[in-house]
Amino acid sequence: MRYMINYDLMETLRNTNQWLGATAQAIGSYPAFSMIPNPGMEWMRAWGEVTERTFQRMVVKPDWGIPSITGEDGKDHLVTIDVVVPEAFGDLIHFNVTGRKPRDRKVLLVAPMSGHYATLLRSTVMSLLPDCEVYVTDWHNARDIPVSAGKFDIEDYTLYLVDYMRHLGPDTHVIAVCQPAPLTLAATAYLAEEDPKAQPRSLTLIGGPIDPDANATDVTDFGRRVTMGQLEETMIQRVGFKYPGVGRMVYPGLLQLASFVSMNGEKHAKAFQDQISAVARGEAGDHDKHNKFYDEYLAVMDMTAEFYLSTVDRIFKNREIAKNEFTVAGKAVDIGKITTVAVKTVEGTNDDISAPGQCIAALDLCTGLPAEKKASHVEEGAGHYGIFAGKSWRNNIRPLVLEFIDANSPKTAKKKPANKNRAA
Structure with missing residues (x-):
């Protein structure tokens, strides 16, 4: 109480x-x-x-604020947001550009669940809309989810991603930003064994902690310094009487914001x-x-206690993804089973949250993937935000990601060079 x-x-x-x-x-x-x-x-x-x-x-979910985009015909086309797959803890949404032909590039943008809403990727979505059919994981605020909906930890998160990928089909190109990068990699490996035909064409991981120990930051050091008992005692609270999720154990958004600001x-x-x-x-x-x-x-959102605690324990402390020891519903997930999905990593030299080296570790885990399907890019002078939403993203990274997508799409692969910026 x-x-x-x-x-x-x-x-x-x-x-x-x-x-x-x-x-x-x-x-x-x-x-x-x-x-x-x-x-x-x-x-x-x-x-x-x-x-x-x-x-x-602090208690208002921002609007996406994308009323229209200008098409190739020079006209403004209205953008509507359609819920494609509704779920208790998050929806798969589609940014439908009215009055234009569907784009060949179908992109699933996996938004982080790390305190902020998916709208944090607004500028990323806007930059991709002219060239892609964009789908986004729109995670819900835990305080608004009744206790009757059950738990939601990193295994549930992974299975949500599996469902979204299955729904979108094999012609999808997945882009995971920051926190979801390890779990998106695991979801792809899960599909490689359970439903190979549903695997996406490509997977781009941007600034994610695949191996947090590869290059330590204040974020990873914090995870090492505190015990799980300390985290549960100091960070976890029950949602109050004002919200539908009353009684649910959460890591409150206001407490997360205090941590963000103090840095x-x-x-x-x-x-x-x-x-x-x-x-x-x-x-x-x-x-x-x-x-x-x-x-x-x-604008911050509450995370379920089990999601936050399992992330710290299993991703940062025990490094289950980095060691390729992650399990979902009792089933071992072998990242080496990824053999056909092209994987690209993107990092920024000035990223103080997920430092260079943490994300590129994914390529070493993909032992079953041929070298020509591996690629990496390190953006000089870019910080964490810049590699997915800033000037570095718009001017340098976005064109490389689109080129990577085209190089691994059946309709454009012959027209584009192979992954010329692939990792050695």
Whole structure:
């Protein structure tokens, strides 16, 4: 029960800060105060506006915000989001571009379940839509899932991916970003044995911890320093009475956000100080650089306790994927069984979350895959976010990924060179 009290206490503090911000904004905007100009009142209004927006965004799932794209015909085509496979813990969604012929490239974009919503990949989706039929794993906030839906750990996550791949069929090209990379590799290996005809054509792993010990970061060091008992005692709480998932054991999004912010506390503090000054001067806007970033960064979701704990224990501490010892529902998953799916890894030299070396370890695990079906790319100067959504992705990585897809598609393989950037 005390865990539920802690959960509700965090929500109470968040709600109180949101209310204080809204109140300060209302007082600072009171028309009568304009009769006697006072910079203090303007600062109060600015502080209130930034504070209210900050704490309100923490419990709201961002919208995808992709109303249309411009097609080859120069016309704007509306984009609708269709739920293709509905599930309790996550849906497979399709970005349907109306009024255009289906694209030959069918891409399954596996979004991370690491505190943020799948909308974190918004810019990635937008960059792929003109050239691909894009499907995304849209994971649900655990606080909104009733306890009656059961558990959800990394094995369940893997089986969800297996179901999605089976549904989309063998002409699919899978791109996994960050956290899901090891489990996506395992899901592909699972299909290689259980249902070979459902395997995707290619698998691109971007900045994922296939072998966390290959190049240690603060994230992997944290997993080594703490015991599972400490994690369960300090990080796990029960969802409070306000949400449909009341009573479910979770790693709360607000607690995750506190961890995210603490890693670069001074940087975030300065960003908010600068934003308050900008609002006070009338130089800020709803869609300025600060709000565009923090509207997404502050929107966090709860993870089921079993998913979080099994990730730390089995992926980071015991390195089951790195050792090729992962099991799903009691069945051993042998990554060496992947023999036909082309695999590419992408890393950034400045990635401080999944450092270079962690992701490329996947190629060594694919012992049954011929060298011509293995490829890797290390982006110079790119950080974690940049390798899937930033300038490095748009200008350098995305063209390479599309080329890799085409090189491993029946319709375009003869027109494209083999994987010329393949790993040695």
